[in-house]
Structures are given as C-alpha cells and as structure tokens.
Amino acid sequence: MTDTRTDANTRKNARWKRLGWLTVAVLGLGALIGAGAGLLTLLLYRVEELMLGYVESQSVPGPFHVPALRRIISVTAGLSIAGVIWWLLRTKTMKVPSVKKAVAGERMPFWQTIVHVVLQIFIVGSGASIGREVAPRELGAMLAQRFCDLFHLDRVDTRVVVAVAAGAGLGGVYNAPLAGMFFAVEILLAEVTIEKVAFGLGMSAMAAFVAAAIKGHHVFYDITVMQDDSTPTLMLAALLLGALAGVAGAWFRRGAQWAESHKPKGAAILWQMPLAGVLTGIVAVVLPQIMGNGRAAAQIGFSTVSMDEGRSIARLINDRSVLFGSGAGDASTSDGLSPWQSMGLTSRQGELIIVMMVLVLTLLFKAVATLLTIRSGASGGVLQPGIALGSIIGAIFGIFWAMAFPADSVTACALIGAAALLAASQQAPLMAMCLVMELTEAPIGFFVPVGLGVAVSALVSSTLLRKVDAAVER
Numbered sequence: 001m002t003d004t005r006t007d008a009n010t011r012k013n014a015r016w017k018r019l020g021w022l023t024v025a026v027l028g029l030g031a032l033i034g035a036g037a038g039l040l041t042l043l044l045y046r047v048e049e050l051m052l053g054y055v056e057s058q059s060v061p062g063p064f065h066v067p068a069l070r071r072i073i074s075v076t077a078g079l080s081i082a083g084v085i086w087w088l089l090r091t092k093t094m095k096v097p098s099v100k101k102a103v104a105g106e107r108m109p110f111w112q113t114i115v116h117v118v119l120q121i122f123i124v125g126s127g128a129s130i131g132r133e134v135a136p137r138e139l140g141a142m143l144a145q146r147f148c149d150l151f152h153l154d155r156v157d158t159r160v161v162v163a164v165a166a167g168a169g170l171g172g173v174y175n176a177p178l179a180g181m182f183f184a185v186e187i188l189l190a191e192v193t194i195e196k197v198a199f200g201l202g203m204s205a206m207a208a209f210v211a212a213a214i215k216g217h218h219v220f221y222d223i224t225v226m227q228d229d230s231t232p233t234l235m236l237a238a239l240l241l242g243a244l245a246g247v248a249g250a251w252f253r254r255g256a257q258w259a260e261s262h263k264p265k266g267a268a269i270l271w272q273m274p275l276a277g278v279l280t281g282i283v284a285v286v287l288p289q290i291m292g293n294g295r296a297a298a299q300i301g302f303s304t305v306s307m308d309e310g311r312s313i314a315r316l317i318n319d320r321s322v323l324f325g326s327g328a329g330d331a332s333t334s335d336g337l338s339p340w341q342s343m344g345l346t347s348r349q350g351e352l353i354i355v356m357m358v359l360v361l362t363l364l365f366k367a368v369a370t371l372l373t374i375r376s377g378a379s380g381g382v383l384q385p386g387i388a389l390g391s392i393i394g395a396i397f398g399i400f401w402a403m404a405f406p407a408d409s410v411t412a413c414a415l416i417g418a419a420a421l422l423a424a425s426q427q428a429p430l431m432a433m434c435l436v437m438e439l440t441e442a443p444i445g446f447f448v449p450v451g452l453g454v455a456v457s458a459l460v461s462s463t464l465l466r467k468v469d470a471a472v473e474r
Contacts, residue, residue, distance in 0.1 A: 030206030038214025047125025062296020078126025242456025249424020301391030390421025
C-alpha cells in the first residue's frame with residue numbers, strides 16, 4: 001500500500017512539475033522570443049534607413065524611390081560585409097546548425113548564433129533577395145536549448161520545446177501565431193498531438209503579443225482592393241491556380257535545395273556574395289521590387305483591382321516609375337499622340353502591357369536573385385520570396401481570369417497563388433495557408449478558396465517531387 005501511494009505521489013509530482021515548466025515556457029520563453037522578434041524587426045528598419053534611406057511600410061513596401069546607385073551600393077556592401085563575417089564564423093569558430101538540426105539535438109552556440117541571426121537581418125535590410133524569417137526561428141531555438149538546460153529536460157521534451165520555440169519566432173516576427181504553431185508541428189515535429197498544438201499555439205501567441213508591443217501592429221500585405229466575398233468562379237480559379245502553383249512551387253523548392261547544397265565551403269564566399277550583390281543591384285536599377293525579403297514584389301501582385309474598374313491594374317506601378325522611371329507614362333510623340341495611341345492601342349491596353357511586363361520580369365528575376373543569393377553563401381529563408389512568387393503568378397493568372405469573370409478580383413487570385421505556391425515549396429499546406437491569411441488579415445470566408453488552392457497545390461507538388469526523386473534515384 002505504501003509503495004502504491006509513493007508511486008501515485010511521484011506521478012502527481014511529475015505532472016505538476018511538467019505543468020510548471022510548460023507554463024513557464026509559454027509565458028516566459030514565449031515572451032523572451034517575442035521580444036527578440038520585435039527587436040529584430042526594429043533592427044531591420046534601422047538597417048534599411050541607414051543603407052537605403054527608407055523604412056518599409058504598408059504604403060512603401062520597397063525601395064521604389066531610392067536612387068538607383070544607392071540600391072547597388074547598399075546590397076553590394078551588405079553582402080560583402082556579411083560574406084567576410086560568415087567566412088570567419090564558418091571557418092574559424094563553431095558553426096551554427098540549422099533549426100532542424102537543433103531540434104534533432106545539435107547544440108547552437110550562443111554568440112555565434114546571435115551574430116548569425118543579426119547578419120541575416122542585416123543583408124535583408126541592405127536589399128539582399130532572401131527571407132528574414134529564419135533569424136527569429138534560430139534565435140528561438142537557441143534560447144529554448146538554454147531553457148531546457150535550466151529545467152533539466154530530457155531529450156524528448158527538449159526536442160518539442162526547441163521546435164515550438166522556433167515556431168514562436170516565426171509567429172512573433174510576423175504576428176502569425178497559427179503559422180508559428182503549424183510550422184512547429186507540421187514541419188519540425190511532423191506529428192500532431194493536443195499537447196503539442198496547445199503548447200505551440202500558446203507560445204506563438206505570447207511571442208506575437210510581445211513582439212507587436214515592441215514593433216507595433218500593422219498588416220504586412222495590403223489587400224484592401226480585393227472583392228468582399230468568394231464566388232463559384234473563384235473556386236474554379238483556385239483549382240487551376242493550385243495546379244499551376246504546385247508545379248512552380250515544386251521547382252522552386254528544388255532550386256532552393258540545389259542552391260543550399262552548392263554553397264561555397266571556403267574562401268569562395270568572399271567573392272561570390274559580393275558578386276551576388278552587384279548582380280542584384282544592377283537588376284534593381286530597373287526592378288527595385290526584387291530587393292529584400294519579398295514584401296515589395298508580393299505587394300505588386302496583391303495591389304491589383306478587378307478589370308471592370310477604370311483604373312490601373314497595379315497601383316504601385318501606376319506612374320510607370322517602377323519600370324521606366326518617373327514621368328515615362330507622360331511621354332508623347334511629336335504629333336501629340338501617346339505612345340500607345342501611335343501603336344493603335346488605348347491607354348488602358350498600354351497599361352495592361354506594362355503591368356504584364358513588370359509582373360513577368362519581377363517573377364523571373366526575384367526567383368533568380370533569391371536562388372543566387374543562397375547559392376553565393378548567404379543564410380536566410382524562402383518563405384517570403386515564395387509568397388512573392390505565388391502572388392505574382394496569381395496576379396498574372398488573375399488578370400486574364402478577371403477579363404472573363406469580372407466579379408473575381410486579381411487580388412483574390414494573388415492571395416490564392418501566394419498560399420498555394422508557399423504550400424508547395426514548403427510542403428506544409430496548413431502553415432502556408434495560415435501564414436498568408438494572417439499576413440494579409442484576409443476575411444475568414446476566403447479560407448475556402450485559399451484552402452482549395454492549397455490542397456490542390458500540395459497534392460500536385462508532392463506527386464511531382466516524388467516523380468523527380470524517383471527519376472534521380474534511377
């Protein structure tokens with residue numbers, strides 16, 4: 001009888017101990033990660049202000065009005081400085097493992113991880129084409145390992161805490177607690193239990209709350225020109241877009257994996273990263289929206305209106321300054337006709353040509369610049385670049401779709417495309433859908449067409465990737 005009571009008391013004490021450290025992790029570690037995510041966002045703004053002379057916002061998502069020469073100098077200098085420091089970190093001291101390796105048990109060194117995280121924010125702020133979401137995830141994972149040391153957690157619990165903390169970093173920096181939770185359970189842990197979901201959602205929510213208190217709350221992408229409600233034809237568009245984005249996302253995933261596996265191992269990073277900066281800067285002379293983590297490129301896709309409105313399709317490029325420089329849209333021939341009239345086109349048809357040129361060129365060069373930046377040796381993510389590519393594909397599709405179905409807006413197609421391509425490139429449909437919906441604060445009703453597009457995209461991409469893997473093995 002005594003032994004039974006002792007065992008019962010031991011189990012009860014173990015449950016209370018577990019509840020205690022789970023509570024401290026959600027409130028304390030979550031708040032600490034949120035503070036880190038908020039400070040990293042403020043650091044990004046300061047780097048943008050120093051290097052490019054602007055601070056990204058909902059109304060100014062990219063360096064559109066920064067002088068061209070400054071764009072070149074900024075991204076080249078940023079990648080050159082980072083290249084030297086990364087070379088020193090990777091060859092002269094302990095390397096920083098990936099978040100997945102940290103979840104598996106590899107140790108994240110303290111000061112090296114801090115430097116590694118700051119460098120990622122620095123290159124994004126200077127204009128490098130790469131995502132910034134890896135930095136807060138790595139910071140969260142590193143802090144979680146110290147937390148586990150403090151509470152003497154075993155390997156099983158440590159794995160869960162590190163994964164959830166990494167997800168909280170994502171949730172904090174983008175004010176996206178659902179995406180943060182799904183990133184942890186869908187990608188890092190690849191297993192769903194009530195405890196893991198509750199733990200992940202609680203810590204991500206706390207991180208998002210604290211981060212927003214530091215950096216402020218704002219909508220990351222503006223979709224105010226989107227239609228109010230979903231339509232039956234938009235559901236059909238979601239099916240087609242899902243298939244298209246599934247193929248594009250699968251190939252983008254393969255491209256990112258190739259670029260990551262071919263990073264320079266030694267001193268080659270000292271010239272490859274500056275070269276990537278120069279090439280990015282040259283393209284940015286004409287297409288400044290390819291710079292940074294993808295916010296500007298994605299916004300061009302989202303900032304569209306339905307074709308039945310008598311306005312430019314893309315507000316950001318209404319004055320043509322993005323592609324041709326200020327005032328280009330006011331040019332006229334010697335006989336007083338506009339360039340479009342001289343070619344037998346209306347002004348609206350001319351606008352459509354410009355928009356399509358900008359979208360196609362942005363899609364191509366954003367993808368190339370991102371893969372080039374990774375290939376040159378930079379560390380960072382592809383979540384935001386993936387959203388940008390999906391938004392643009394959706395907008396290109398949406399322009400023609402809205403001609404046939406005016407009730408559907410180009411912006412709605414861009415929203416579906418962004419979530420669908422992200423789902424395909426990350427092989428994480430739940431995380432992708434929630435992240436895009438949270439970043440845009442889209443109406444809840446659009447979960448239906450977005451969810452359909454994501455489902456098709458996930459199915460198409462997974463099938464394609466399996467076939468590619470099988471072909472490679474043969």
